[in-house]
Amino acid sequence: MAQPQSIQLSPARAFWRWLAPVGRRLFGTLARVDTTEPVVALTFDDGPHPVYTPQLLDLLAQYQARATFFLLGRHAAGQRDLVARMAAAGHAIGNHTFTHIRMPQTPRWQRWRELWLARRALAPFGSALFRPPYGGQSYGSRLDALLFGYEVVGWSCHIEDWVAQPADRLAERLLAQIQPGSIVLLHDRLANPRDPAAADRGPLIEALTIAFDHLHATYRFVTVPELIRTGTPVRVPWFRPAL
Numbered sequence: 177m178a179q180p181q182s183i184q185l186s187p188a189r190a191f192w193r194w195l196a197p198v199g200r201r202l203f204g205t206l207a208r209v210d211t212t213e214p215v216v217a218l219t220f221d222d223g224p225h226p227v228y229t230p231q232l233l234d235l236l237a238q239y240q241a242r243a244t245f246f247l248l249g250r251h252a253a254g255q256r257d258l259v260a261r262m263a264a265a266g267h268a269i270g271n272h273t274f275t276h277i278r279m280p281q282t283p284r285w286q287r288w289r290e291l292w293l294a295r296r297a298l299a300p301f302g303s304a305l306f307r308p309p310y311g312g313q314s315y316g317s318r319l320d321a322l323l324f325g326y327e328v329v330g331w332s333c334h335i336e337d338w339v340a341q342p343a344d345r346l347a348e349r350l351l352a353q354i355q356p357g358s359i360v361l362l363h364d365r366l367a368n369p370r371d372p373a374a375a376d377r378g379p380l381i382e383a384l385t386i387a388f389d390h391l392h393a394t395y396r397f398v399t400v401p402e403l404i405r406t407g408t409p410v411r412v413p414w415f416r417p418a419l
């Protein structure tokens with residue numbers, strides 16, 4: 177019996193099949209990467225910090241690890257040398273707004289101003305990456321990121337490092353969650369610490385030292401753009417109010 181050579185798609189189905197990846201690329205948010213390679217992207221928000229960020233850069237260099245920093249324009253503006261040092265070490269630098277606004281709750285003209293001012297403060301080191309503060313995003317703010325040409329980067333795991341915790345607890349949580357293709361949300365500075373004790377980033381830096389000791393022989397720590405190149409980016413609909 178003759179077999180059909182191919183299954184014919186209706187024009188509407190063919191259109192949706194074509195649109196889905198494009199739609200995900202344009203309106204999705206990168207959460208992780210499907211990969212078989214042992215690679216992880218550590219991401220650090222809200223910096224740079226004059227004390228903790230240099231310590232972190234030293235630690236990353238010691239383990240030949242690269243990371244992605246989502247900087248606040250207002251913090252980057254006064255620390256140009258530190259931002260240049262990050263870029264020279266091969267880390268990726270992304271936009272995290274100028275003053276750490278809640279995107280969905282902010283009028284459009286002010287969102288544009290925040291994105292623009294931060295982009296200017298990060299130039300010429302900024303890349304086409306954006307992370308909305310508090311992970312808050314509406315359809316409108318996602319569209320703004322698209323208009324500015326940004327890939328929006330979320331995360332696949334975090335260790336609640338905005339709450340004060342001992343270093344071994346932070347390390348334990350990190351080691352329990354990391355897997356190939358993870359994007360980890362961390363902070364080398366807290367823009368608005370709810371818990372004043374958590375502003376001390378010492379325990380996090382100590383936790384990262386423990387984690388690197390455990391993982392550096394098996395995992396490679398890469399930037400988000402490098403991570404994307406190792407597999408299939410998983411972009412998800414990420415629309416939720418800022419926490």
Ligand SMILES: [Zn+2]
Binds near residue numbers: 221222309
């Ligand atoms: Zn933030």
